[in-house]
Amino acid sequence: MIEQDKPVRILGIDPGTNVLGFAILEVKQRQLSVVEIGVLTFTHIDEEHVDKLKYIFEQVQDLVHQYRPSQMAIEAPFFGKNVQAMLKLGRAQGVAMAAGMVNGLSITEYLPKKIKKAVTGNGNASKEQVAGMLENILKRKFQEKYLDATDALAAAVCHHFQSSNPLKATKTYSGWAAFVKDNPTKTK
Numbered sequence: 001m002i003e004q005d006k007p008v009r010i011l012g013i014d015p016g017t018n019v020l021g022f023a024i025l026e027v028k029q030r031q032l033s034v035v036e037i038g039v040l041t042f043t044h045i046d047e048e049h050v051d052k053l054k055y056i057f058e059q060v061q062d063l064v065h066q067y068r069p070s071q072m073a074i075e076a077p078f079f080g081k082n083v084q085a086m087l088k089l090g091r092a093q094g095v096a097m098a099a100g101m102v103n104g105l106s107i108t109e110y111l112p113k114k115i116k117k118a119v120t121g122n123g124n125a126s127k128e129q130v131a132g133m134l135e136n137i138l139k140r141k142f143q144e145k146y147l148d149a150t151d152a153l154a155a156a157v158c159h160h161f162q163s164s165n166p167l168k169a170t171k172t173y174s175g176w177a178a179f180v181k182d183n184p185t186k187t188k
Helices: 049-067 081-101 113-121 126-136 144-163 175-184
Strands: 008-014 017-029 031-041 071-075 106-110
Touching: 008 049, 008 144, 017 049, 017 081, 017 144, 031 049, 031 126, 031 144, 049 071, 049 081, 049 113, 071 081, 071 144, 081 106, 106 144, 113 144, 126 144
Parallel strands: 008 071, 071 106
Antiparallel strands: 008 017, 017 031
């Protein structure tokens, strides 16, 4: 069997500190199918922020162990006006990435606008527009309550589109050392 015929699973993550969207996308012979899609909620954790981060790490590891993806596509934090919220979101993204890295996944980070543009053709598309286009691409309906999950699925679909196009350069990390080398200011 040719290597390209082997199914590839991509774990898409839309990081958050109260809700984290995830999706497992399988690509087999250029056919895309959703293996699982959902959200992890952390609103029940009243403890310190570090307890939420630990929970995110453990839950993402559970997803990796259960579905066996080989790649992770994760949405990069956007730069907003609330610095504290941005820092918390960055930490959530970091522990999700770490959970993938310790399990050998290659990690690729995408800006929200790049994900939206890859899926809809419009970098300023709404969450609802992204979900609608994914329904067209994947021939599947998604519940409106899963917009964080469809954002995660969009990251995985974007990753597939980018990685199947040899002309597009993406930022992929094979491990923590590679990430630190490319991002010295993010780790200080």
